[in-house]
Amino acid sequence: MNKGAKWKDELPVILFIIIFVGLIILFSIFGSGFLTVNNILGILRHVSIVAIAALGVSFVVIVGHTDISFYLVACFAAMMMGFSLAKGLPAPMAVFAGLGCALAFGICSGFAVGVLKLPDIIIAIAIGTIGYGCAYLPSGGSRIYTNFSSSGIGFLNDGSILGIPCPTFLMLVFYIIAYIILEHTKFGTYFYSAGLNKIAANYSGIRVSLVVLVAFVICILLGAFAGEINTASVGNAEVTTALTLLLPCYTAVSIGTAIFKKPGVIGTFLGALLLQIVSNGFTHMNLKYWYSDLTTSILLILSLPISLLNNRKGNSGSTVKASA
Amino acid sequence: MTEWRLEMRNINKSFVSMQALSDVSFLVRPGEAHALLGMNGAGKSTLMKILCGAYTKDSGQILLDGKEIQITCTQDAIDHGIATVYQHPNLVQTFTGYENVFLGAEASKKHLLGRFSRSDLKKKAQELAENYHMPIDVSKSVSEMKPVERELISILHALSHNPRVLILDEPTSILTRKEKNMLFDVINVLKKQQVSIIFVTHRLDEVNEACDELTILRDGKNITSLRIGSGLDTSYIAEMMLGKKLSNLYPPKSDRQDGEVVLKADRLSFNNRVQEVSFEVKKHEILGIYGLVGAGIDELSKLLFGALKRTGGTVCLNGNPVYFRHPAEAIRKGIFLVPGDRKTEGYVGNMDIATNLSLSKTQKICYKALGLINQGRKKKDSLKLIEQLHIATPSEKKNVAELSGGNQQKVVVGKGLYTDADVYIFTEPTVGVDVGARYSIYEIMRDLIQKEAVVLLISSDIEEIYGMSDRILVLNQGKAAFTARADDTTINEILVQAASNLKSEEKGKDIYE
Amino acid sequence: MQTKSAKKMDPLKYTLLILAVIVFIIFSVLLGGTFANPSNIMTFFRQGSIYGFVILGVTWVLAMDEMDVSFPEIAAFSSVFCSFLAVNGLQIDLAVLLTLICGALFGLLNGILIADLKLPSMITTIAVSGVAKALGNMIAQGRTVPITKDTTAVFYCLTWYKFLGIPVVFLAFAIAVTVLALVQEKTRFGQYVYAIGDNKEAALAAGIKIRRVQKIVFTLSGLFGSFGGILIMFMVSSGQPTIGSTLFLDSFTKILLGALMLKTGKTNMIGTFVGVLFMAMLVNGLTQMGLASYISQIITGFLLIIGVTMTTVIQRNYQKNALQLE
Structure with a gap:
């Protein structure tokens, strides 16, 4: 491998660092209060929603599929959580009702x-249609406020565990578990090989x-x-709550794939963070x-x-069969 | 006007790891059927792919009717009147036959909104079929057609371009006697119209029947060209195709006595592609299973491995009947398949060598709990296998897709070795593999039977079967046609058994039709 | 649609039509005259047609085995952009024309990225839809853009006028579908769309200019998305930056219902036409029965799953049998 090729291999990483640092410099010059501890903590808190959903999407992308229904089903899950709260279920139970x-x-x-x-x-379209239709079922489409403040569901967003904001903490936990699974267990090997060559x-x-x-189950659950x-975090359940997730999630995964030449945990996180x-x-x-x-769209x-560069290189690089 | 319709002169072509063609010349007269013969890897396909635009040549000239032409893509070839019928018809499944025949040439107007009428197309396709006496219903949807009909449709598609040169790549591999005669009639009509036909094949009997001249390639070089007169000395041709260095290509056979039966298949069937095939493999032996394309050898290997589900018969492993719903079960019971198409079935591309090697037996590199990978063990084991198999790579982290064909195949074999299987099935293990790697793969097979394993070598490469196997089973159109000890038979006999039409079946057909 | 043998593979062929008739009868019985009267029927024909225009182009995108999720946002962008131009004093018909060009350009952008750069269509169109959405919001500043009624505008007439009691927009939709169906069935272009969708390699080997066909199809998808967006704008008298997300699911269900039940699982113009009218009828009937439209969503979602499962399973069985017959 010559030097030029190596430099080219590192290009995505260099590009990412340039964009990343460039944006931070830009924002700290033109935006007031960007580079403050509070704001950075805020970024880490706010990134968690997209980051967690994008982590799920990474799994589906790793096994070589796409799922454009997860965010619609997420609307349903959120509504079911609100509905369960309104019916008087304790907050943890309500969370699990939605996940169920x-x-x-x-x-x-x-x-x-x-x-x-x-x-x-x-x-995905059929499941998404049903899921999003079902999101209207609990309340007919109106917002659910009942019991929201009294149930303590706000902890999910405002609380902190070990001094770390709750969403950030959960995000870190999910990412660490996912990282271990994908990079250090045989199951990770299974996910990757299923995506690269099913047969x-x-x-x-x-x-x-x-x-x-x-992979699909993980994607929809996350x-x-x-x-x-x-x-x-909003303080009430509404049907459109997760509708904005589709674009940033796929962008995060795609940016991650561009950096590391394969979809993965760290890449997805960096992508979500950049967004x-x-x-x-x-x-x-x-x-x-x-x-x-x-x-975001332009970055995508x-x-x-x-x-895709890496994939194509791999495919054309394999030797041509010269059978007669 | 020159004497030649097509002249390919001093063609060279090399791939990453091998010289596929060196200074090959190939000349065809107008109105003649010219057979292009050679064993697997002799360069026939490469030469034809250069002619039809799928590959570009490294050097050399192509002349058509005396004028030099440049072929850089498939469209160029079509424009010059060079049409190809591929071995596996490439058709639009949901379209009807006639739509496929005229695909890309529906309307006389070139622009996209050019209108055409399906009834006209159908009529034209029917006329075309009648011209060549092809009894085919062109209005059927391709997805409902039998393989023969698909073959005919792709021939008609080629003919619809009024070609000057028609390439038929292994056209008869799936045809019955009757259908073959039909094809030969078509060839005769075409010859009268001064079309040159290039007939790529393995089968000597057909060459005799349909062709006027033949050219033999071996190891990417011209061996000979000769006219076919009244008769053809098949054994001479076979000798020319094979060369005479069989003995030193293969490691010596062992003289160990056969042990007990390890794997036994009884009346194994898969739809009608594998029909009631029975055989047994004994300890310390290599069973070679030979068949031409379409004979069902690939299906047979997948049946034993659980990748296809059998429709009849039984398989016994060490005396116990087994049935696998998934290859995972086969691997657990100690059967491993080195599949025929290594790129799509064998290794996972864009993944490193170490992961590929351990893929079939991940538990060996994992700690007991939670499936955590022991990275040290993974590295150590993969390095051991890389050394044992002489895989040429700078590191165990290299992407398998970037290795040469031979090394890729060694990775697939290594994956099998890592499972410590009792039964190894090698399907076409040396296709696209250079000579050195070939020999070491053969050595591995010999090593395996020295130990406790048995090997099934399933191949359409007759030399390989003959050189490696202790016993040989020949499949012909899905049926077991012939078994013999390798010492008691000859290559010619195997070829004849594999290529001949099953007498009994033909007779039956004649009665019913 | 093609030969007698094609029918055998397509057991669900007329299911959607039969289903439509059954649903129609059920609604007529349950609701009586309020449902089955000409003016109500014309109401949902008109409604359906307006939303139907949006998906005409994407029908072929799916037939070509690609995906386009950007057309709803292109429609939203177009509705906003057109009203913005009109509000800022541009002659309304001129504004419409400019908007249509913009819509087509979005489609062409998709086409270039997918055909020339070989990017995966699903993700690419997600990105382009993000661009369209952001631009729409930027122009509208995140609000709706009301327009003043201009009864002389061509599209106003198209949206609101009737001809012999039939909404002009329905007539236009029917004519458009007829023309497109003819292109689909009678020209090389239509033939190539399906050939590419089925077997790209065979199409390439036959010398078909795949990339050109792809670009045209994506451009049409953008154009029709834009066309539908403009119609919606005239219908509600304002540019709506947020219609995209509501259009998304409905549109695909219509196309896929039409596809699963009319042409061996391939999306096609006639199927889309039937799907559009079926969904419009379903929503209209359910609303009159006091049920919210999301119920129709759930129902159609299930219909889709049943449809795709049955089509696939039956086709696989059929192919298996064909193999055994060899």
Whole structure:
């Protein structure tokens, strides 16, 4: 390998660092109060919602699929949590009630895609339609306030564990667990090989359909949990609570893939962090949210070709079969 | 006007690890059917892919009717009147036959909104089929067609371009006698229309029947070209195709006595692609299973491994009947398959060597609890395997997709060794593998049977089967056609058994039709 | 649609039509005259047609085995952009024309990224939809942009006028579907869309210019998204930056219902047409019965799952049988 090729290999990382540092400098010059301890803690708190959902998306992307229903099901889970609270359930139970509903959807789409091998996009649309329709069921679409402040659900957002804000703490826990699973257990190997080559993975004795099912379940559960945290932070349950998750989640995963040449835990986190810095920084520059939306989309478009470079190289690099 | 329709002169082509063609020349007259013969890896496919635009040549000239032409993509070849019928018809499944025949040439107007009428297309396709006496219903949807009909549709597609040169790549591999005759009739009609036909094949009997001239390639070089007169000396041709260095290509066979039966298949069936095949493999032996394309050898290997579910018969491993619903169960019971298509079935590309090597037996590199990977063990074991198999790589972290074909295959084999299986099935283990790596793969197979394992070598490479196996089973159109000890038979006999049409079946057909 | 043998593979072929008739009868019985009267029928035909225009282009995107999730946001952007231009004094028809060009350009952007740079269509269109949404919000400053009623505008007539008691927009929709269905069935272009969707390699080997077809199809998707967005703007008399998320699911259910039940699982114009009217009828009937529209969402979601499962399972069985017959 010559020097030029090596430099090219590192290009995504260099690019990311330049953008990352550049943005921070930009925001600290033009935005007031960007580079303060409080604000940085705020970024770490606010990044957690997108980061947790994006972590789930990473699993589905790693096994080589896409799921565009997770955020719709998350709306349903959040509504069910609000509904359970209104019915007088204690906060932890309500959280699990919401997750339970999401789990059912996750198993359905995982089974349909993994075991029955139905096309993931159509299934996502069907599951998403049902999920989002169901989100209206508890209240007919109106917001649920009942018992929100008294149940202590706010802890999910405002509380702190070991001195760390609760969402940040949970995010760190999820990321550490996911990192260990993906990088240091055989299950991680299963996820990656299922995504890279389903047939070869099957022939190696890996039950690919099960692996795909599990990935979908993880994706929907984490998405639902992110939706619940968002609901807790807003202080009432509304059907549109998780609708904004789709774009940033895929952008975060795609940026991560671009940096590390494969979808992964750290990459996704860096991607989510970058997006949160953009949105926070724009707020400090008194720019409306659509500027950060625009930046997010452009970052996604830019990250795509870079993240694909590695794959293409790998494919064309394999020797051509010269059989007669 | 020159004597030649097509001249390919001094063609060179090399891939990463090997010289596929060196100074090959290939000349075809107008109105002649020219057979291109050679064993696996002789360079036939490469030469034809250069001609039809799938590969580009490194050097050399291509002349058509005396004028030099440049072929850089498939469209160039079509524009020059060079049409190809591939071994596996590449058709749009949901379209009807006639839509496929005229795909890309529906309307006379070139622009995209050019209108066409399906009934006209259908009529034209029917006429075309009638011209060549092809009894085919072109209005059927391709997904409902039998393989033969698909083959005919792709031939019609090629003919719809009014080609000057028509390449038929292994066209007869799945055809019955009757269908073959039909194809030969088509070839005769085409010859009268001064179309040149290149007939790529393994089967000598057909060459005799349909072709006027033949060219033999071996190891990417021209061996000979000759006219086919009244008769063809098949054994001479076979010798030319094979070369005469069989003995030193293969490690010597062991003279150990056979042990007890390890794997036994009884009337194993899969739909009608594998029909009631029975065999047994004894300890310390290599059973070679030979068959031409479409004979069902690949299916057979997957049946034993649980990748396909059998529709009949039984399999016994060490005397116990087994049934696998998933390869995972087969691996647990000690069967490992080195699959035929290593890129899509064998290794996981874009993943490092170490992970690939341990993929089939991850528990060996894991701590007991939680499936945590012992990275040290993983590295140590993979380095051991890399050394044992002489995999040429700077590190165990290298992406398998970036290795050469031979080393990739060694990784797949190493993956198998790591499972400590009792039964190893090697399907086409040396396709696209250079000579050195080939020999070491053969050595591994010999080593395996010295130990406690048995090996099934499933291949369409006759030399390999003959050189490596202790006993040989020949499949022909899904049926077991012939078994013999390797010492008691000859390559010619195996070839004949694999390529001949099953007499009984033909007779049966004649009665019913 | 093509031959007698195609029917065998397509057992669900007329299910959607039959279902539509059954649902119609049920509503007529339950609701009586309030449902089954011409003016109500015309109401949901009109409603359906307006939302139907949005998805005409994306129908072919799916047929080509690609994905486009950007058209709802392109529609939202168009509704805002057009009203913004009109409010700022541009002649309304000119504003519409400019907006349509912008919509088509968004589509073309998708096409270039996907066809030329070979990016995956799903993620690419998520990104482009983000751009469209952000630009729409930027123009509208996150609010709706009301327009003054201009009865002379072409699109106003299209949205509101009736011809012999039939809404002009429904006639236009029917004509558009007819023209597009003819293109789909009778021209090379239509043939290639489906050939690419089924087997890209075969299409390439046959010398079809795949990238050009892809770019045209994505451009059309943007164009029709924009067209529908403008119609919605005239219908509600304001530019709406947030209609995207509501359009998204409904649109795909219509297309996929039409596809699963009319042409061996391939999305197609006639199927989309039927899907659009079916959904409009369902929502209309359920609303009159006092049920919210989300109930229809849940119902159609289940219909989709049943549809896709049955189509796939039956097709697989069929292919398996065909293999055994060899």
